[in-house]
Amino acid sequence: MNYIQIENNTTIGIAEIPEVSYPVFFDEISKLMTGQTERHCANYFGYRLNGKIKLICCLADDLTHQIYVLSCVVNNDDNLRSLSKELLCFEKFEREIHENFGIGFVGHPWLKPVRYPFNRADKSKTIANYPFYSIDSEELHEVGVGPIHAGVIEPGHFRFICNGEQILHLEIQLGFQHRGVEQLFLDKKSLLQRTTLAENITGDTVVGHTTAFSMVWESLCGFKPSKDIQFARTLALEMERIAIHTGDLSAMCTDVAYQLGSSVLGRLRTPMINFMQEWGGNRLSKGLIRPGRNQFPFTPALAERLAQIFTEYEPDFEEIVEQIRRLPSTLSRFERTGIVSYDDILSIGAVGMAARMSGLTRDIRSTHPFYLYSEMKHEPAIKHHGDVYSRFQIRRNEIRQSIKYIKEMLDNVPDATSEVNNLENSSPNAFSIALVEGWRGEICHCAITDEKGELLIYKIKDPSFHNWLALALAVRNNEISDFPICNKSFNLSYAGHDL
Amino acid sequence: MLENLKIVYHQGKQFIPDVTSAKVPGIFRGRPVISLEKVDEHELQLVCPVGAIETSPVRIDLGKCTFCGECARRFPTKIEFTKDYKISTNIRERLVVTEGEDRTIEVDPTKVRSDVHRVLGQSLKLRQISAAGDNSCEWELNAANNVQFDMSRFGIDFVASPRHADGILITGPISENMAEPVQLCYDATPAPKIIVLAGTDAISGGIFGDSPAIDRSFLSKYPIDLYIPGNPCHPLTIINGLKDLTRKK
Numbered sequence: 001m002n003y004i005q006i007e008n009n010t011t012i013g014i015a016e017i018p019e020v021s022y023p024v025f026f027d028e029i030s031k032l033m034t035g036q037t038e039r040h041c042a043n044y045f046g047y048r049l050n051g052k053i054k055l056i057c058c059l060a061d062d063l064t065h066q067i068y069v070l071s072c073v074v075n076n077d078d079n080l081r082s083l084s085k086e087l088l089c090f091e092k093f094e095r096e097i098h099e100n101f102g103i104g105f106v107g108h109p110w111l112k113p114v115r116y117p118f119n120r121a122d123k124s125k126t127i128a129n130y131p132f133y134s135i136d137s138e139e140l141h142e143v144g145v146g147p148i149h150a151g152v153i154e155p156g157h158f159r160f161i162c163n164g165e166q167i168l169h170l171e172i173q174l175g176f177q178h179r180g181v182e183q184l185f186l187d188k189k190s191l192l193q194r195t196t197l198a199e200n201i202t203g204d205t206v207v208g209h210t211t212a213f214s215m216v217w218e219s220l221c222g223f224k225p226s227k228d229i230q231f232a233r234t235l236a237l238e239m240e241r242i243a244i245h246t247g248d249l250s251a252m253c254t255d256v257a258y259q260l261g262s263s264v265l266g267r268l269r270t271p272m273i274n275f276m277q278e279w280g281g282n283r284l285s286k287g288l289i290r291p292g293r294n295q296f297p298f299t300p301a302l303a304e305r306l307a308q309i310f311t312e313y314e315p316d317f318e319e320i321v322e323q324i325r326r327l328p329s330t331l332s333r334f335e336r337t338g339i340v341s342y343d344d345i346l347s348i349g350a351v352g353m354a355a356r357m358s359g360l361t362r363d364i365r366s367t368h369p370f371y372l373y374s375e376m377k378h379e380p381a382i383k384h385h386g387d388v389y390s391r392f393q394i395r396r397n398e399i400r401q402s403i404k405y406i407k408e409m410l411d412n413v414p415d416a417t418s419e420v421n422n423l424e425n426s427s428p429n430a431f432s433i434a435l436v437e438g439w440r441g442e443i444c445h446c447a448i449t450d451e452k453g454e455l456l457i458y459k460i461k462d463p464s465f466h467n468w469l470a471l472a473l474a475v476r477n478n479e480i481s482d483f484p485i486c487n488k489s490f491n492l493s494y495a496g497h498d499l
Numbered sequence: 500m501l502e503n504l505k506i507v508y509h510q511g512k513q514f515i516p517d518v519t520s521a522k523v524p525g526i527f528r529g530r531p532v533i534s535l536e537k538v539d540e541h542e543l544q545l546v547c548p549v550g551a552i553e554t555s556p557v558r559i560d561l562g563k564c565t566f567c568g569e570c571a572r573r574f575p576t577k578i579e580f581t582k583d584y585k586i587s588t589n590i591r592e593r594l595v596v597t598e599g600e601d602r603t604i605e606v607d608p609t610k611v612r613s614d615v616h617r618v619l620g621q622s623l624k625l626r627q628i629s630a631a632g633d634n635s636c637e638w639e640l641n642a643a644n645n646v647q648f649d650m651s652r653f654g655i656d657f658v659a660s661p662r663h664a665d666g667i668l669i670t671g672p673i674s675e676n677m678a679e680p681v682q683l684c685y686d687a688t689p690a691p692k693i694i695v696l697a698g699t700d701a702i703s704g705g706i707f708g709d710s711p712a713i714d715r716s717f718l719s720k721y722p723i724d725l726y727i728p729g730n731p732c733h734p735l736t737i738i739n740g741l742k743d744l745t746r747k748k
Contacts, residue, residue: 116676118712127676147680150659152627152640155677176676177631180712188706193548196565196706203635203731247638260503266645267513278525281580284635286730287528287567319506326502495633498676 002028003059003070008368011219011432014448017056017071022080025072029057033087038062040349040362042435043444044093046101047457049073053101058433058446062367067433076121079104089349092465115175115498119183130173132159139163143480147176154494158483165479170472177498185458191217191291191423199286201460202496206285207233207240208438209460209496212445214291215370215434220447221292221423225371227414229294234372235409236276236285238402241439243272245395246317248491252392253324255485256333264320271309278305292423297416307410310403321396334389338474338486341386345470352441353394354467354490358386364437373437376405386474391489398439426453440464440493462496513646518738519585527733528566528580533557533598538577546570549699549706557598561586561728562702587727587740594702594726606725606743614691615724619665619745622654625695626664626688630681631713632671635731636698640670643734650738655745661685666693666724672704678714685717693724695741697732705730 082105102121147155198213253261280288355362363380383390441463540554551563
């Protein structure tokens with residue numbers, strides 16, 4: 001066997017991952033992935049090892065609930081055969097490996113920079129001289145937007161090629177947010193520093209990323225979280241989903257100038273995040289999740305309070321989403337706008353909500369379940385049109401679903417344990433992986449340790465890494481005035497992509 | 500139409516009438532108070548993930564603090580985080596809380612530049628720049644303008660272009676890749692203009708302070724008019740800070 005099969009949230013010895021030559025590595029991945037819609041690349045990265053580069057590829061299989069891991073060692077001046085030609089979902093991973101180490105990929109469509117990290121292989125490439133795709137034409141024009149945007153959002157540059165009002169092509173240039181997070185995970189040695197880093201990867205997915213980090217670190221230290229810790233994290237993940245989806249539905253109303261929907265949904269987000277503050281002292285859940293312990297036990301009093309908040313939230317939420325569903329002016333902007341087809345979604349390897357809107361069932365909660373999801377029998381919310389309205393409906397349905405799950409959980413609040421594990425002994429020469437379904441989709445954290453158990457590499461993949469290309473495809477042939485609504489309906493992370 | 504009116508009616512009154520005295524729910528971590536109790540100061544200092552704690556006397560720098568509350572959890576009799584959210588100031592040193600003192604953090608009106616009250620006192624339009632911000636402060640800045648906090652009732656707004664702005668508000672530690680856009684945006688803003696730093700990452704770099712991927716040289720070139728601490732900063736901290744800076748009491 002050229003790969004090892006492991007389950008989500010496990011640690012194995014690094015030597016257990018089969019190391020093969022690149023041609024075998026290439027063939028094995030091609031064989032595993034070609035025509036297999038249930039598989040996708042969860043992570044593919046390289047790291048320096050004894051003057052060479054070791055490549056690790058993790059493929060998630062939705063049917064067997066396994067993750068296939070394989071590796072190979074190459075030189076940084078190698079020119080390797082590109083997987084992207086047949087399997088487009090590897091396109092960005094290969095660009096990242098090229099940018100970090102200088103490895104060439106023969107047959108790759110265009111090895112453009114991904115994020116201009118501070119430790120990139122070629123320092124002569126800077127963010128100011130990004131090689132945009134451009135067209136030499138008298139009829140077409142280009143529109144540049146950003147990096148600083150009109151609203152209060154993160155920076156990124158969008159370059160449109162338009163024919164009049166119609167968008168023919170959009171290229172998204174990212175990297176402005178790069179803070180060197182992955183390197184800081186190695187440099188900062190204390191567990192609290194690393195947890196703080198995980199919380200600050202993206203401030204809108206604090207629970208998602210901190211849970212993924214906790215899973216990786218606890219697994220490396222052989223710690224199995226007790227029932228109450230699992231309960232708290234599952235609950236917090238679903239609360240984060242409700243809060244952000246509500247806020248995004250509000251922003252979608254703003255972008256089609258439906259003021260009432262924007263105001264009502266905007267204010268409905270407040271009780272959700274205020275509850276997180278009542279629970280953990282921070283509206284965006286920073287400080288709530290700590291590896292190895294239950295920092296803020298979920299008490300019966302909190303359960304009662306949350307049930308009451310839902311009782312107040314639900315009628316107002318249902319009233320406004322029903323109104324939006326019946327309003328011709330919102331529907332005419334949402335429906336058949338920003339469509340991405342099932343085939344495109346599949347080929348780019350989209351995850352999470354962006355996959356489910358086009359009929360691709362991809363949800364870690366059901367395919368690689370962890371914590372309370374293992375018993376939940378979660379059925380992902382699926383839509384098929386791939387348009388803005390599908391994204392609207394998915395968010396609406398997921399809010400309903402999350403409320404239902406939380407209500408069921410509130411009937412069985414486990415007793416808090418006061419066990420504290422300082423997680424000081426991480427396994428040496430180990431590889432650990434965790435997949436978490438955040439509100440955007442699949443978050444993947446991987447860690448590899450050296451012979452002393454120190455981190456050798458910490459690799460983070462935010463779902464936005466896959467999904468930005470879906471936005472670029474969604475706006476093709478749409479009016480440029482529909483770009484904001486397309487963008488908001490995805491609401492992808494800049495910081496999570498640029499790290 | 501009737502349907503819409505019904506929805507409006509169902510919302511009731513949402514706005515917070517007095518943003519200066521509103522109470523925040525639950526266990527908010529705002530301005531800390533440090534007692535004079537003797538503890539192992541070295542141990543206390545090591546607890547902090549971002550080096551915000553100094554010793555003899557014990558001090559916490561809220562410009563560095565991530566408000567994780569770990570020091571209060573480990574030394575509950577020494578440090579307590581109060582629910583006081585009014586922690587914005589125009590003096591960097593005022594963000595340092597020293598043991599044994601329990602005084603509010605405020606804007607010092609005598610240190611505010613003379614044209615700020617005169618020109619920006621009734622209306623303040625800011626251009627927001629997220630410079631490697633993690634999108635948490637950005638969420639809270641947007642929340643400051645929702646129907647509950649409703650910052651625009653005080654004439655304070657975020658505008659789309661620096662040409663329309665009276666200053667810039669920066670979130671995030673300022674990555675190397677954002678250094679030039681920040682400078683361009685500041686240069687494009689007409690004078691008199693102010694600089695506001697919102698969130699721990701912007702004020703000190705936070706957990707990213709010593710990352711080789713950030714470039715904070717912009718901040719050493721100009722005076723900073725307001726610091727709004729928090730991780731992320733609370734909408735009430737934002738609104739009170741901006742009001743106190745621009746308005747005479």
